[in-house]
């Protein structure tokens with residue numbers, strides 16, 4: 001079992017353990033110091049609503065499956081809200097659906113939500129938890145590597161607006177994060193790569209050991225190995241979140257590769273997934289940083305080599321002009337300057353602000369120097 005304690009505005013544990021779905025009820029009871037009635041076996045006045053999408057529900061959400069069986073045995077009064085998954089449903093309509101469901105079932109401030117799924121489910125459930133009755137507790141049970149490595153920890157919750165991604169949301173930390181590595185069995189290699197990209201990002205920001213482990217790995221899909229790099233990446237994220245929970249400064253380091261990644265996702269109409277786009281984004285930025293003299297000599301080569309170790313498709317099908325236009329349409333980018341995360345060395349990134357008119361030449365320099373490699 002791996003246990004990582006996070007001390008942000010809320011203190012909570014991230015627990016990773018094989019087979020943990022089957023003991024999730026006990027972990028939740030312990031985390032929220034709940035007791036069941038010795039006669040009825042029920043926890044008094046404790047409703048718990050599982051929020052999940054239809055795909056994940058079919059895999060892990062059924063009442064005869066380990067999670068619900070464990071919650072039921074622990075004495076929770078269980079409800080379930082199933083929504084249609086996908087980025088197009090990460091919106092206020094889904095939030096309103098969840099909030100109405102909770103209100104109609106008379107959930108109170110002492111009841112719980114549980115997000116069962118990937119990053120979208122975690123983000124919408126967290127946002128619903130942050131707003132229902134001005135805030136109730138929630139639990140993250142991520143079912144993808146990407147969600148455990150990144151989105152389930154740190155308390156960023158929210159939805160997309162027509163004007164752009166993640167424009168409405170709240171910082172609302174979970175009370176517990178539970179990850180069962182057995183869920184990796186149901187993920188394709190490509191989906192696992194999305195999580196590996198974020199782990200490589202964490203290594204590049206603050207933990208060179210992750211990069212070494214990946215470069216030297218011989219069993220990329222081994223669950224034990226993936227858990228080790230996930231745990232290291234979570235520790236990197238924990239440190240950053242504990243320093244700057246509300247994203248005013250150092251938390252922006254977690255956006256290494258992300259300005260370009262968001263542009264690549266948008267240019268591809270989201271056919272290139274987030275993790276794959278982050279991999280290409282990190283590769284371009286590190287190449288451009290090296291060419292600009294901002295990184296040490298080996299940094300870009302090591303990042304490319306690490307990404308290639310896992311056979312990430314690194315070819316970027318878009319021009320510097322297209323990427324710049326897409327990046328600057330991002331409603332979160334305002335004013336005359338843009339802040340980029342620059343890898344100065346493996347394990348050390350800094351924030352660097354450049355004029356927006358220099359962005360296209362910076363990206364172009366990155367694209368060109370990758371061709372030269």
Ligand code: GLY
Pocket residue numbers: 150151153154156251254255
């Ligand atoms: N995924 C970036 C952050 O949590 O800040």
